[in-house]
Amino acid sequence: MAPKVYDGAIIILDIGRNVSQAAEKDKKSFFTEGREFVSRLIERKIMSQGRNLLGLILLGSKKSENNMAKQCDDAFRHIDMAVKLQEPTWQMIRNLPELPTKSRGDWMEAIIVAVDHFANGISGIKFSSKKIILVTNFMSPTCLEENDIERVTNGFKEDNFELDVIGLDLLDDSLKEVDIELARRIVAISNGATASFKDAMRYLLFHKKKIVHSYPWNVDLSIGPNIKIPVSSYIRLKDEPAVKNWVTAIKDPVTHAASTTEGIVKSKVHVNTENQTVIDSNAVISGYHYGQQIIPFTECDQSFLYNSGEKCLSVYGFTQSSNIGWQNLHGDGLHYIFARKGNKKAQYAIRCLVECLHEMGLVALVRRVYNKGNTPKMFALMPVIDNDNYICLSMAEICYSEEIKYMTFPSTTLKRFECTNHEVDAFKELIRAMDLTKAYDETYDDTEAFPIAETVSPAVQYVLDCIAFRAMNPDKPLPEPRDEIMMLFKAPPLVAKRSKEPLNKLKKLFTLTKIEKKKKEKTEAIEIFEHNNENEENIKMDNQTKEPVPLIKLPIASSSRITNIGTIDPINDFKILIDSGKTLTDLFSDMREAIENLVYCNLDGTYRKALSTMKFLRAECVKADPLPYNNWIINFKKALIARKKDDFIDIIHTNKLDVILKEENELSLYDNIDSCDDQLYENDTVPDCTELTMDQEINDLFDNM
Incomplete structure (x- = not known):
């Protein structure tokens, strides 16, 4: 079986003392910018979902965990092979060091460690490209001799390695240090690239498609x-x-x-x-x-x-x-x-x-x-x-x-829609001013805005940003789209500046009149239900005749139409039916059913209406006959236990809505609450015991019925 082909890359991140200080006041240190670049690069590798293997070497680390340090004493110090070549993961970003160390490492030795890991650290994999990304400011010079350096450069030629230097732009002629000259030579030999953090982050600004x-x-x-x-x-x-x-x-x-x-x-x-x-x-x-x-x-x-x-x-x-x-x-x-x-x-x-x-x-x-x-x-x-x-x-x-x-659209060939030559020229001037092929001045690399097949989708970029943010921050709310994405919705500054005068010219040539949308006339069916008890003298003006038209009003629903107790306002329904001549005995079943529906079908978990209705019903039964309430409350508790409504049982006990005692009404059969609870729980385990003693053939008989 042929080995899988991958793109290999090892990042060498300098975290030593030489990158801890900021070059200017109120500016980020080289370490901070380097860490942000590496985080963004790993994120890009993950989101691209390509065949990528990524490794990480920490230069200037307190550790010296690498294969070359085991072979050579007092060499390759403060170089930690933190992550061996593997598919990129979010854990790599989480494990990046938060602060720099006080150690220093040799950047040339770190390159040798990376080359050795490509050669001996992984097997059974074929690399289509082998890239080493060096992130350092070269403030810690190398200690290798010229012969060793020559062997390294020859190794880059033979094994087709590529060295990219990020952080300092080596093409800047003002950089004259010896180590920078050496890095320039290796980058040129390996056909590598170099860029400052600003240019590199601009390249990583948007996610790349797989x-x-x-x-x-x-x-x-x-x-x-x-x-x-x-x-x-x-x-x-x-x-x-x-x-x-x-x-x-x-x-x-x-x-x-x-x-x-x-x-x-x-x-x-x-x-x-x-x-x-x-x-x-x-x-x-x-x-x-x-x-x-x-x-x-x-x-x-x-x-x-x-x-x-x-x-x-x-x-x-x-x-x-x-x-x-x-x-x-x-x-x-x-x-x-x-x-x-x-x-x-x-x-x-x-x-x-x-x-x-x-x-x-x-x-x-x-x-x-x-x-x-x-x-x-x-x-x-x-x-x-x-x-x-x-x-x-x-x-x-x-x-x-x-x-x-x-x-179908109305015809535009009518004479009233004709435009004068002056108006047509104004539109042509606006079109020329909004030319996107000349949207930027000479300070930009390309003067065209939103080029075809090169402009990224704002929706896709925001979705990928949210995925990356959620991977690193699982408990935080998703952020707003970043400014770079929102810029894709805005007109380029030069285009906006050029089009300002043609737009003002068009506004003067074409006077626009705001058309207010007429409100839809209300039908008779809607007017019937618009009953207003207070303003009976209000009238409605007809839009065509401007003559007053009286509103159609319905009589208020009388209380005599209520025939049973509902769950909307059971207490008021009870009072109305009592006034109509019905007794507590007649209405008790309706009140019981309304309370049970309010408890069993409760959605908000507050039981406010059910609680007030129970208090009212108990108070009425205390004054009249406690027997219906006592018989119902025992069965109601059993039903609550079966439905696992323990929260409402606690509410009953807390608000003292248990059985009515003799001290409240002499007709009651209960002296205290304990006698009621004994009756409630005395047969609690009987069904389970009966089930265990039942023969299997009998169970099968009931299953087939």
Whole structure:
């Protein structure tokens, strides 16, 4: 089996005494800027999801943990191989040192340690590139002799290592130190790069998309019954989410750590609802709901389904390119079609087809079936001629007639809509002022703003920022989009400055009148329910006649319409029904039902209304007859225990809503609360004991009933 190919990189971060001090007052130290750069670089490597192996060496560390220090005494000191080559993780960022040390290390020796780790520290892996990223200010000079340095430079040539120096721009001619000259020489020999922190962080400003090698979709382009051209289709544009593949992890409730090797076991069974028996999956017939009826769909019925056939790309015909507008295109991507690699006849045929379509102004309509059994779709093949790079066909999906939305707009050819030459020139002036190809002055590298195929998506960048922030700060709220992302929504300063005068000119030429949206007239049904008891003399002015129209009013609902006690206002309902002539005995069942509904269906957990209703009912029973209340409260507590409503039982005891005692009403059968509790809990364990002594055959008999 061939070894996997990775991009290897080892970061050498200087954390010694020489990087602890800031160059200027109120500025960040070299250590702080270096740590921020390394954090951002590791984050970029993680989010790119590429084949990257990353290692970390701490230069100037208190430790001397490296393979070369074990082989050579009194050498390679204060160099710690903190992270061996591995896939980048968030833990690497968390483990970066917070403060610099008071030690110093040799940066050339750190490079030798990195080279040795590439050679001997990892096996079974093939590297497509081997990069060493050095982050130091060279204030701690190297102690190696010229012969050793020469061997290092020769090793860089032979093994194709690349050295990148970040922090100091080695191209700055004002830097004359000996170590910087040596670093320049190694960077030049290894075809490396150098940049200051400012330039490097600008490069890492936005997340980079994962580099994916396109796999072709090979098919024969059929034109009629006899012409078949072997072609390959590649995805050029695709509407994809920021992160396509999510790894499902289970969070341990004890350690709060996520694990990707554990999961929840799920099983699917088919149960007969009539007798609650499990049915074998092979005996199940699938079906579809058609209204309230289930239509079975057997394997025999599948033979009558529409079959799209084998994969194909067949030309149905040709049409003028003017017939295919942007409103006819559909789908979520664009494909490029090339002749099959290595087939010269197919390349010649595709070239002829592209040139013919271009000269005649035609577009081919094709039917595509991606694979056997997939839904067929219609596409348009359009010629693409790039003389410097390639000649091919672009393929975009087209929509069917049912998917087109036809919209009618008022005609703009009327005389009142005509513009004068002065007004047209004002618009042209605004268009020239808002030219994005000249949005910046000479101080910028590129004068174009938002170049095509180079501008990043603000939505994708913010999603990736949130993922990175959540990985490092699991308990904090997500931040607002950073300023660099918000800048993508703003007009460039030079464009805003140029367009200010043309905009003011247009405002003077075109006087805009604010149109207030008229409020919708209320229908008669709404007017009926708009009852106002206080302002009976208010009138409504009709919008057309401006004549007063009286409001339609309904009589207030009388209390005689209340026939039972509800849960909205049970106390008031009780009082109204008592006044109408009903007794406590008649209304007790309704009050009991209302209280139980308020407790069992409670959502907020406060039980405020249920508590006040119970207090009112108990007070009424104390004055009249305590027997109905006492009999109900015992059964009610049993039901609360069964439903595990222990919180409401505590509320009953706290507010003294238990049985009514003899001292409150002589008709009561209870002298104290204990006698009631004995009756409540005396048979608490009887069902469990009965279940244990019951024979298994009897249990099976009840299960089958």
